[in-house]
Each structure stands twice: as structure tokens, then as C-alpha cells.
Amino acid sequence: MKQNMIKFKTLALGLCTACVALTTGCSENEYAKINTDPSTIGEGNPIFLFTQEQVQYQPFDYLLWYYDGAYTSKLVQAYSPSTSFNDLYNKLAELGGVGSQLIYVKRYENDIKAAIAKMPADKAAQYSHLSAMANALSVYMGLFDTDLFGSRPYSETAQAKYGGTLTPNYESQEKLFEQWLTELNADLAKLKETNTQISVGDNDLAYGGDAKKWVKFINGIKLKIAARLLHQDKAKALKIAEEVGADDANVMQTITDDYVYNKGTGGDGGNNTYGTDNSVNLGTCSKNVIDFMRRNKDPRMLVMFTKNDFNSEVIQAFFDAQARGDNNCAIPKYILDQVNYTTDGSGHKHFTSWKGDGEPWVRYQGLPIGMTISEKAEYTGDNNYFVTTRWKVTDGDKSKTYSPLSYFNEELVRGRVDYTFPTAPKGKVVQDTEDNPLYEMTISTAEMNLYLAEFKLLGANLPHSAADYFKTGVEASAKAYSRLATLNKIPYYDKAHCNDKLDEPVTYNDAAIATMMAKADYQLTGNVASDLEKVYIQMYLHFFYQPLEQFVTVRRSGVPKVGSSLIPWVAMKPSTELPRRFYIAQPDPADKMRAIIEAAMTQQGFTFTDGQKPELLNSERVWYDKGAPNFGEGPNY
Template sequence: MRFKSIIAAALIGTTLFTSTGCKDDFSDTNTDPSVINKGDIRFLFTNGLLNFEPQGYLTWYYNAAYTTRWVQSYAATGSNGDMFNVMGATGGQGGMTVEVLKSAREVSYLLDNMDPAEAAKYQYIKHMFSPILVYLGMFDTDMYGDMPYTEAVMARYTNPMLLTPKFDTMEELYTIWYDQLVEAVNVLSNPVTVNGTQITQTALGAQDFVYGGNAAKWAKFANSLKLKLAVRLLHQNKAKALAIAKEAAANPAGLMTSLNDDFVYNKGSQEYHFGDDVNPGAPSKQLVDLMINSRDPRVRFFYQKNDFNSKVVQAFFDSNKELPSYIAANVESEVVNGKKVFKAWKGAGEPWVRYYGIPVEVMASQKGEYKDYFDSNLWKISMGGKEKTYTPYAYFNREMVQGMKDYTFPDAPNVSVTQDIVDQPWYGMFYSSAEVNLYLAELKLIGADLPGTAADYFRNGVELSVRAYDKLANLNKIPYYHSVYDANEKSIKLVDGEVETLLANPAYQLTGNKAADLEKVYIQQYIHFVMIPNDQFVSARRSGVPMVNSTILPYVRFSPTVDYVIPRRFEISAVEKSDLMYDIKMAAYARQGFSVGTNNDPVKLNTERVWQDKGAPNFGAGPNF
């Protein structure tokens, strides 16, 4: 089925709860054929999958701009200001589970009121909802704590209508979600039978645009998602977390182990994710330095090359303008016929010399030693009556999250503009075999009874992460992947032997020292999650990595004189007394020890922690297991 047809059908299915019944069905019930009142379960599933969105525009525009700076993954391009730890608006998180739960509730209702033999045909579809609901449930509660779930979206199905659902505690939710995953894995891994007769399951095909209706892959995804739950349990119930890991690893459904298992999300050939710009800033200097020094290919997929290709370098020479010092250090020039000309790249060479991070210190722009990172007048030249400013550091690769983006290739100011203006369908990755292996490495080091070694899980996790992001860069056709603009630059695509070179680096190897190995595992989670900012924040929050004084990836003091307190959750706005849920909400917040309407006080948002975060180390303090 063409994607537009899927969308249309899905929208009809959820908005009107309809199906494409035949005339005989209508005549049997003496109903006007223009009045459709029963949803098509396949379309409802597609609609639920369409509404699965843990990385939407608001999440990137608001939330990621906070969390990525708090954990020193990014910094503001004008330098972090002294209010960087004070929140403003947020969005796209805290209520995303409900958007999928609407479709899941309707499917359950339809099946409950269907002939059992007919309902049995849809058991796989019903249980495919479970892992995406659990995923979004973790996402929503990560920053906001307890939420309605077991009684949520039940008004349509209750009499009297349930309009005031209870808040389930995070502790309860983690148990509920694990049980949901266990049930889903069991159903999806086995034939469905009624009275001893195996029931053929309704096929989804292209209406499942993630796994094509492959129940075995959904079972593997659900089983692997148990590990995402387990690591969030470590500070509250370590024994249970390790038991979950052991059960998942031994489960016949298997764990995600290859790129083909990854939860790669693409709605269709004309789906671009979102159109408005998002920009969390520029990557931190310490993170980019680690990746460049280690020759980590992911630096090329996460970040856009800077504007200083050899054409721009030559334009600076022709304008008698000095290059930023860190760029000049990698440029070899010569004098030809009395003219200074670009000869070659020094250092690591292309493409590595096009990636630089910026300092994360508060008000770094006011420090003279950092002027080349923040004084845009130093990056500006005029030629032929035209002026242009060039960005010397790497920046957020928007085409990894947005398909509808144009890119202008950098050149001298007086040269006609060349652009990549082709819109590309967007491919995103929400869960991966890389993430699974990095969780296995962590859990093994902490004591889980698992069949593999921490070192093997770690190596697999790093390699799978590199290859997964290379695959996404290829699918999203980001600039410089398939072609280059400047004769002196190279493609960013993964090259044979690069993974082996990376894994030979001491920072990317486990040695048997538990403390050092745990830090390395958490650093790799941190790097893998650059494009999944909520998970990056949660990993840093529960691990205390990056660590202060680390020799691999240090957590830098934001100021030598001020100890900035970093929030560990998001603010909960004041509740209006007219809100039907007022008493329930206020009781839930009080139970968790949350202040409401805190005016974004960083101290309160640091000390009033969500349940999974209680007992976790401070930012930069390192693991405390």
C-alpha cells in the first residue's frame, strides 16, 4: 500500500474509529453506509505508530537545548550564559504515551467486543503496542515522575466516564511495564491458538513501517527493551535490575544484535519529521577532541563540517585575514608567484580537520583565549563587494533529524552559491542493537549473570553504534556523504578499517579494572546518545559520567568561582484549582516531594528527584555502585 493511503486510512481509523466495511455488513445492521462506527485494527496500529514521537520538534527545540548543555554535550554558540541552568519553556515530553495509548485502548475495546475466534487473529497486533507504550512511558516519566497510565484514556470505555485517572507511581509503572513486555514477548514469540487450533495472524505488511509486521522482530525489540528498564532500576532495586537482565538474555525471543534489528523509523517517502529549525548549539570541545583524537567516525555523522574548506581558507589568504588559530594549525600553505596559497591539510587531514568543538565554560566568550571560538568578526571577509561570515566550529547536523533542509556549500563571498536543496525523507533510530550491547556491558560489570563478557558486549556496542549512524547518514543523505564540493576534502562515509582503528584506541577498550571500565561504558552510552538527547541526559544523570578530572572525557567546571546547580528533572507548572485533576495531581506531586510552580529554581529541580534518580551520583561525580 502506498504511504499516503496508509496515512489516510490511519487518520480515519483513529479520528472517527472507522473501518472500510462492505455493504453486506451495513445491511446486516441496518446502518446508513455513510456512518462508519467501527475501527480497523490494522489502521489503528498504524495510527499508533505514527503518533510514536519521542524526538519531536518541541523536544529538540526546548528540552534538548537544556539537557545537552547541562551534561556538556553542547554549548550555546555565543557561549553559555550565567542563566543556562534556569529553565524556560519545555515541550514534547510528559504526555506522549497518551497519544499512542488512544489507539491501543480502542484496539483492546474492539477485541474485547469481538467474537473470540476473530479477535484471536489480532493478538500480535495488540501486543505490538506494548513496547512502544513502555518506551514512551519511560520517556515521559524520566523528567516528570509519576503519571496516569492504568486508568488513562478510559473515559470512552467506562460508565460513568473515568475522567480523573489516578497517578501510578514510577515504582508501580516499572513493574507494570516489565510485565507488559514479558507478556508481549511471550505472545509474539509463539503461535496463537484457540481450542488447539493455530490461528493465522492478520498481516500488517507496509502498515507497520518499522518491522513490516514481523512478529519475531517485535518480540526481540520488546525483550531488548527490558534492558532499558533494568538500567533505570539500578539505584532503586539493583537485584531486580540484574534479574531482568538475566531473564532477557536467556529468553528464546533473543536480543537485538544487528543493524537489521534496529528500530529505524521512517513514515514514508514524503515524511520529513518537522520543518522548523532546531539547534541545540555547537558540540563541546572536550567531546569533539576525544572523538577526533580517537578517530571516531561518529563525529562526522553527528556534526556538520565547519565552513573552512580549502576554498574558504584561500579566500582568507586572498583577503589578508588571519585564520582562527586552531584552523591555521592544520593548514599547510606555500607562496606561489608571490601569493600565499593553500597547499594541503596537516594534522589528521580531511575530513577530521573540519570538526572543532567550543568551550562550555559560562561566559567563555569574554575570555581572550577563546576569542577564535566566539568573535564572529574574526570569521568575516569581504570580496568583490560581498561580505560573508563563516563558522569555524562544527555544528549540529540538522539533516539527521530533519529531512526538509537546504545546505549551502561554503565558498568565497564573490562566488555564486551552490546548494543541496533536495528534500529527503527522514530516517530516525529510537532503539538499537548498539544501545542493547552497551547496556549489557554495563549490567555485566555491575554483576548481572550474562553469557557474554563485558568486553565483548562493549566492543559490539561501539561497532554497532558506528555502523548504525553511518547507515542513518547514508539514508538521510546528509551533506558530504555521497559527494564532496571541494577538491581538497573527503567524503564522511565510513571507510574500511576505521572501526578496527577506533577499537584499538585504549579509551575504547575494557581492561578489567571495574571502575575504569564502567566509565568507558558510560562514555560510549553518552556518545551513542548524542542524537537521542533525553537518553543522553538520563545516562549522565544516573552514572555521573562525564567525570570531573577524567583523563578521557572530563566534566568541566562551568565556572572557577560559581558552583552552578544543574536541574535533574523538569519543572511542573502550577496546577489551576479549576483543573478537574487538581486534588489528584497535587497529591501525586506531594507524594514525590515535588514543589509545583518552582519558577524553575535549579536547586529544587536538582534536589527533588524523580524516583529512579534517587541515590544516583551528582553530575560529574562518577558511578557510585
């Protein structure tokens, strides 16, 4: 697991030089300045501490993309390994940072609380809003940590600096949910206080200190908790949804309400600012997902995933190589079927145009979901998904290999990716090498409204129809993805960032969203079972950018489901052999937390194990997952 290690270096010469300076160059007054009584040292500025808390608010830490999200995305069939699934796909190896992210924000919240506690009452009252904002980030990250591990430390976390313990107690998921709901309601009460508040301004990286937007963010967390409560206390979950939905002022309405933030110079100038340096290890996009989005003209597909390499120039390069006698290279049939071309008297093919929807839609292809299908002729023949040597084109002394498939668009989560546009083997090298401090998004209008659509269908007394919430949520999701694509300047985001003469930008307008919304799969009809599946499919799609949220949604809903006409679940292994949480290894005997961790494991009915026993990680569920449907079975509320 990820380890945080501090390496101390001995700087002997520097220390000696410093000692000489102190013994020969300091007056009594200077010593007095150095030897300040610690009790008189001023507290940190709560506003600046809050900015640092936002900088440390990191649901997208770099290990998420390389380990944790890579596991969950494949388990829920959002992506496939490039060589297809094999018998080991349900086993977990190294884990990333999920489960240990709370402490990075909680320590700043504790510093903020301590600084405010030392203020006179009238001054402290001016920081009520800031205090609520700081606590909300801690609750969000606490929930993030508990989803895949169950009981976690919270109340006693990062308190040692203030006389607390170095061995914080683990709290059960059930108690954590109760605690967080209590804290969030207190935060909302603080944000309604009308006395003069300190101005946070641009030191709030997301909302500029706008209390109304923070009210919506906090209510968004309440809905996240409510959704997780459905299998344990449905009545309570519906009550929370009704509290939130009773007033539209509690609910995000447009993408300007979304929690979108850019750390810019507030970050560390490295991964914290630009996102991970590591490649995103999610796999190849699912053909089931791509096919669903393409037939419904869902424009989010254009920015969620990458265009494949087969533009008009590359296709012509294949035609030219074949005309030179290269019988090994071949354009996959599923791509060639979308190409209009002519053939001259010598048999030389010439690209003329795209068929069907044309650019950019024809450039997206997914990989079929299945076990060891890379060994089957139907996937390696004319419709070749796996034999990469046939995607290689040679022209004289120059060769290039091209991918016909689509992948997660890394530049949505990585600000320092150099993208090379596909060109013919002897074509010019064209790259996008611009670095951009990353814009990220967590709670959004889409998420909140899709939850409310779900709760309405499940019987909550809410002021709007499920169809209204659904429409607002899906439209907002589409607008949010286009916004992220533009802010992060992904390849092809505008015409200036295209290369091939037929390239079309991947961002889109309201008319494209309206076309999508007119499709039957994007409309609710009043059939509760059918409508619920549609809501969960839209959550599934929206959370492609947030793989752990996607996993939680699939785990609690059983959607995608087997036999669906929307996005079907492919049964490759018995559902009882698929992990539903992450593993916890036996602590070392010298670990001061050992007894606490063992007690928490016993309380939850968990067995210490590694990732090689997926059946244990399926049967020994976290508290709120008990009673939820198996993967692929559909909702069972």
C-alpha cells in the first residue's frame, strides 16, 4: 500500500556553518527574537489554512488512476484490459491511496477550528461560514475513505497536535453516517447565519466564498449518504432526500453550481497542481458503452474517451501500404465499414469521405467485453481487436503502429500530457505539448439531480417529477463534460487543436445535447423499473470521471444488468466471485494501531486477507452494502 515516507538528509557542513554564525554573529536582542515563547506564536490565518485544505482535498490522487480506479473500472465493465479479461481479473494486487485521504484535509480543518477557538467570541462568529466549509470537505473525504473499507478513524483523526491520540479509534460506518449527517446539518445552520462574515474571496478555489453554493455542496453530500443508506434504512434515506429537495435553493441547478476547482499556483507545482505524472491505467473502453452512447448521439462520449488513430490520413496510409504490396497491415472491418473510398484500375484504394455520422463520431470504437476473447477468431480476423502487428504501417524506413480503439481521455485528469496526433509514417510530427494546471470536479448538478430522480422513483415526496430531475441531471452532465474538456484543453477541443483535414472538434453545443435528450433511452416513461435502470445508467456514465463513485453506484444498484437493452452486463464469472470492497492486510505486530484495527475487523465480520480471495471480499461486505443486489442483477429496493 502507499506509504508516506520522510527522508532526512544529514547536512553536516551546513549545520557547522550555522553554529559558527550563531556563536559569532548574534546579539542578545537577536537571541531574544529566536527564542520566542511558543505560547505567544500566532495561529495560522484560517482563510489561508482553508485554501490549503482545498489544495489537499484530493479524491483524484495519482494512485487512484494507477491502482484503485483501474480495478473498479474493470470490475464494473466500464473498461476492458487491452488483451481481454482473463481468469485473474477479479483479483487485486497493490492498492493506492483510497482509505487514507481524510487526514490530509482533516488536519487543516482542525487547525482552522483551533485558530477560531482562540479568537474573541465576536470575531470567531465571523468565521462561521468558513468553519462549515472546512468541515464539509472533511466529511466528503471521510465518506470517500469508508466506501471500500468500512470502519475508519474520523473524530480522533489528526488531533495529536492538540493533545489527542496518535492511535485514533475506528468508528463503524453506521455511526460515521450518523455523525456526518449531524455535522452537515450544523454546517448548514452556520451558513444561514446572517451576521457579518470574513471575506474569503478567491482564497476559496471553488466558490469564491459564496455561502449559497456551499449550501448546495453540503446538501449534495447529504444525498450521497442517503443513497448509501437505502439498503439499511430506506425510510431515513427518503427523509433526507425530502429535506434536501424541499427547497430548490438546496440543490445545484446549473453547472456554475458544480464544485469545479483549479489549484493553480496554490498547489505544489507538481502532481497536486497538474494531476498525476503516471499514465491512467484504466484499460480500453467497453464496446457496450461506446455503442450505447454512439447510437444515442451522446456527445459526452466525444470528450470522455479518445478518438482512435484512424483518421483520413492514416486510413490512406494503410491503402497506400497495401498498394505497395504490404499484405500484413489491415484496417479493421468495423472501421473500414464507415469509410467511402474509390478503387482505381490498379486496385489502389483512395479515401473519399466518412459514412454515417462522420467526424468525430466515427473515430470511437470500444473493445468487446468477454473472457479470453483475444484467442477467438471472430475478434482477431477481419474484425481485429487484438493483433497489433496488423495495425502497423511501414513506408520505406519509417513505421508506425496505430490503435483503432478508444481509451479514457487522460487530459481530463492529467495536465501534463504530450499528445501526438496520428499521421502517416512519413508524415510530420504534430504534438500538443501545452501544460495546464488541472481543473477538477466532484459534486455536481448532474449528480444531485440524478439522485433526486432516483429518490422520486423510490417514493420520496419531492416537488418535481422524476423526469424533470432526470432531464436536468443528464443535460448538466453533458454540459459539465464539455466544460471540463475546454478548461483542460484536451486534444481536439477546438478547431485550432485538430490536425487532419477532416478532424472535427469534440466539444459541443446545446443543440447536440437536445438531440441526445430526444432519444427514447434518455427519457423516462412512467414505468418505475425501466426508469430506475435509466437513472442508474446515467449515473454510471456520469461517473466515468469518478471511478470509485461509479463502482459504488453499480454495487448498490446492480446496474448495468444482465440482458439489458441499454448497456448489458456480461456474466464472465459468478457474481459471488467479484470483490465488493478492498482488502485489509494483517497489521504488523509492532503496529501501534494493531489492536484497534483488529477490533474494527471483528466488529465488521471481516477477515484479514490480500486481494487474492475475491470471494471473501464479496461475502464480507461493508455495512451499507449488506442486502444490495449482486452485480448484474438490477435494483432490489
